[in-house]
Amino acid sequence: MTNWIHVCTTDDIDEEDLIRWDHGDKTYAIYNTEAGFFATDGYCTHEQQHLEDGIVIGKVIECPLHQGRFDIQSGKALSAPVCVDLTTYPIKLEGEEIFIQVTG
Amino acid sequence: MYKRIVIIGAGHCGGRVAEHLRKRGFRGSISLIGCERHAPYERPSLSKGALSKAALSKAALVSEDSWDPESITLLSPDKLAELEIDWIAGRNCIDIDPEQQEVILDGNKRLRFDALVLATGGSPIKLPLAGAGQPQVMYLRTRNDATAIDSQLAPGKKVVVIGAGFIGLEVAASARMRGCEVTVLEAGSRPLARGLPVQTAEAISELHAQHGVEIRTNVAATSFEGTNGRLNRVMLLDEEPLPADLVVVGVGIRPNTELAHKAGLSIQDGISTDAFGRTSHPAIWAAGDCANAHNSRYNRPFRLESWKNAELMAEVVAQEIIKDIISNLEIHLDSSQQYGFFNDQKEQLKDPEPAKETVSLENNAVPWLWSDQFEYGLQTTGFPADGDEIITRIDGDLRIDFAFRDGKLIGAAGLAPGAKAARDIRLVQMMLEQGISPEPKDLANPAKKLKALLKGK
Numbered sequence: 001m002t003n004w005i006h007v008c009t010t011d012d013i014d015e016e017d018l019i020r021w022d023h024g025d026k027t028y029a030i031y032n033t034e035a036g037f038f039a040t041d042g043y044c045t046h047e048q049q050h051l052e053d054g055i056v057i058g059k060v061i062e063c064p065l066h067q068g069r070f071d072i073q074s075g076k077a078l079s080a081p082v083c084v085d086l087t088t089y090p091i092k093l094e095g096e097e098i099f100i101q102v103t104g
Numbered sequence: 105m106y107k108r109i110v111i112i113g114a115g116h117c118g119g120r121v122a123e124h125l126r127k128r129g130f131r132g133s134i135s136l137i138g139c140e141r142h143a144p145y146e147r148p149s150l151s152k153g154a155l156s157k158a159a160l161s162k163a164a165l166v167s168e169d170s171w172d173p174e175s176i177t178l179l180s181p182d183k184l185a186e187l188e189i190d191w192i193a194g195r196n197c198i199d200i201d202p203e204q205q206e207v208i209l210d211g212n213k214r215l216r217f218d219a220l221v222l223a224t225g226g227s228p229i230k231l232p233l234a235g236a237g238q239p240q241v242m243y244l245r246t247r248n249d250a251t252a253i254d255s256q257l258a259p260g261k262k263v264v265v266i267g268a269g270f271i272g273l274e275v276a277a278s279a280r281m282r283g284c285e286v287t288v289l290e291a292g293s294r295p296l297a298r299g300l301p302v303q304t305a306e307a308i309s310e311l312h313a314q315h316g317v318e319i320r321t322n323v324a325a326t327s328f329e330g331t332n333g334r335l336n337r338v339m340l341l342d343e344e345p346l347p348a349d350l351v352v353v354g355v356g357i358r359p360n361t362e363l364a365h366k367a368g369l370s371i372q373d374g375i376s377t378d379a380f381g382r383t384s385h386p387a388i389w390a391a392g393d394c395a396n397a398h399n400s401r402y403n404r405p406f407r408l409e410s411w412k413n414a415e416l417m418a419e420v421v422a423q424e425i426i427k428d429i430i431s432n433l434e435i436h437l438d439s440s441q442q443y444g445f446f447n448d449q450k451e452q453l454k455d456p457e458p459a460k461e462t463v464s465l466e467n468n469a470v471p472w473l474w475s476d477q478f479e480y481g482l483q484t485t486g487f488p489a490d491g492d493e494i495i496t497r498i499d500g501d502l503r504i505d506f507a508f509r510d511g512k513l514i515g516a517a518g519l520a521p522g523a524k525a526a527r528d529i530r531l532v533q534m535m536l537e538q539g540i541s542p543e544p545k546d547l548a549n550p551a552k553k554l555k556a557l558l559k560g561k
């Protein structure tokens with residue numbers, strides 16, 4: 001089943017930044033970038049490291065542990081040591097409210 | 105022409121060079137020679153998870169028994185086969201013939217090369233002390249070393265670590281997490297003198313003290329005593345002997361330069377290279393812990409012993425070799441009678457990755473490294489130990505010491521639970537890359553966001 005779940009409001013995420021959002025037994029990263037709001041898996045695909053302490057540079061998230069980089073919008077792994085893409089999730093805005101579409 | 109590339113050292117950097125060459129389209133032969141039996145792997149966990157058996161868990165707190173030994177493999181044997189990298193395992197390269205462009209392996213096997221990459225890393229400095237040959241006096245560089253140390257760790261065991269550098273302190277923390285009684289001996293006047301300002305080092309000493317690890321400075325071990333081939337104490341200069349079941353020595357590494365020396369390459373604390381990893385021989389490159397690369401940003405060479413440096417130099421060297429191939433192609437394009445050769449060359453480069461931004465040591469080489477001890481993560485950038493003034497910023501449980509020299513920001517060290525220091529240290533790295541040196545009073549003020557200071561706000 002696919003459904004839209006409320007995450008937070010746009011004010012909760014600074015510009016060029018991200019927050020961690022846990023739901024069920026999963027954890028996500030929700031971003032506010034120059035190109036809009038996005039959501040990906042919370043964990044880096046290299047090691048078990050959450051991206052929440054990483055840094056957003058333009059449309060790129062850099063992992064805090066080894067500075068591996070992903071494109072936030074597509075989830076594509078951009079530079080070593082990461083080589084597996086991040087899963088991304090659709091986001092929609094209703095006014096100030098942010099919703100994410102997750103499966104299950 | 106480049107048909108055969110040989111890489112000596114199948115460690116982190118050597119493995120990555122091979123991988124980057126394939127990613128960038130090289131189709132000739134790649135031989136990756138390593139004296140270790142393990143396929144290329146990353147070393148940082150050897151002093152952390154491999155000994156403590158804990159991985160950083162969700163809440164950035166330590167969870168027991170969650171460490172996966174396979175997580176450190178960089179290129180598995182399957183992956184090496186898939187990439188058609190000829191991994192020659194368990195073989196030692198004993199000589200290089202720079203004129204014939206050949207390397208010589210033990211057993212006298214000779215391999216020709218058109219380009220050679222030295223990624224030989226470093227070897228632990230051995231203590232020239234009596235009794236140091238006993239099996240319970242150990243060093244840590246390889247997977248096998250970590251397995252040997254791991255097998256000795258058990259609750260109540262007396263572990264003496266010699267050397268309060270990053271690796272020594274990480275081993276101390278891991279052994280403590282396994283319930284050992286741990287003492288660290290440092291001959292110098294303070295821990296971590298090479299990499300950190302005294303303020304950060306004190307905070308780390310405090311962390312160890314809280315966990316029950318004693319760090320003793322200005323103490324010199326003189327010999328190791330044992331009975332029936334089993335170590336039982338460490339003799340100290342002017343002090344009482346220290347009981348010990350196990351000693352782990354972490355007093356630094358020496359770059360492996362013997363081969364480079366035999367090949368007549370220029371050497372100065374490591375194999376000297378230009379900013380692109382090329383040695384004094386045009387067909388030989390060096391990268392990783394063994395290389396002392398010129399850095400135009402700092403206008404001096406330096407040799408770094410860090411994971412990030414191994415990553416970066418591998419990429420730079422692979423890129424330069426590919427560039428050489430392309431420029432050869434262009435030369436031969438100009439002389440029409442050489443087309444046969446050109447086609448041959450073209451065969452070597454298929455579907456290269458679309459041109460990415462050029463990586464160079466200048467653009468990327470503001471040093472950056474990390475160390476994990478207990479539940480804390482340390483990250484540093486630049487040269488935090490070389491400051492003449494230290495500015496400290498305390499933001500909750502995040503501590504950052506900024507190093508200034510002659511009034512200019514030159515580095516920083518951040519310490520916090522988990523990866524919480526990462527973002528600010530990355531921002532400082534960007535400041536250093538861009539030559540930005542904020543006011544000390546702003547850096548000391550946790551209300552001033554580093555991101556804003558980076559943007560000059």
Ligand SMILES: Cc1cc2nc3c(=O)[nH]c(=O)nc-3n(C[C@H](O)[C@H](O)[C@H](O)COP(=O)(O)OP(=O)(O)OC[C@H]3O[C@@H](n4cnc5c(N)ncnc54)[C@H](O)[C@@H]3O)c2cc1C
Pocket residue numbers: 112113114115116117118137138139140146147148149150151195196197198223224225226244245246271360363391392393394408409410411412414472473474475476
């Ligand atoms: C225990 C430990 C913890 C670390 N923790 C961190 C950390 O937290 N953060 C960080 O930034 N860095 C850390 N490092 C440093 C980092 O691992 C090194 O900088 C990195 O491994 C360097 O890669 P390299 O390829 O240059 O050398 P290596 O990985 O050492 O590879 C060199 C390889 O070459 C082989 N070799 C050498 N000579 C020959 C020869 N003649 N013939 C055949 N093979 C040869 C060696 O056997 C070795 O396998 C740590 C290192 C260790 C040992």
Ligand code: FES
Pocket residue numbers: 044045046047048049063064065066067068081082
């Ligand atoms: S854990 Fe993210 S880059 Fe290594």
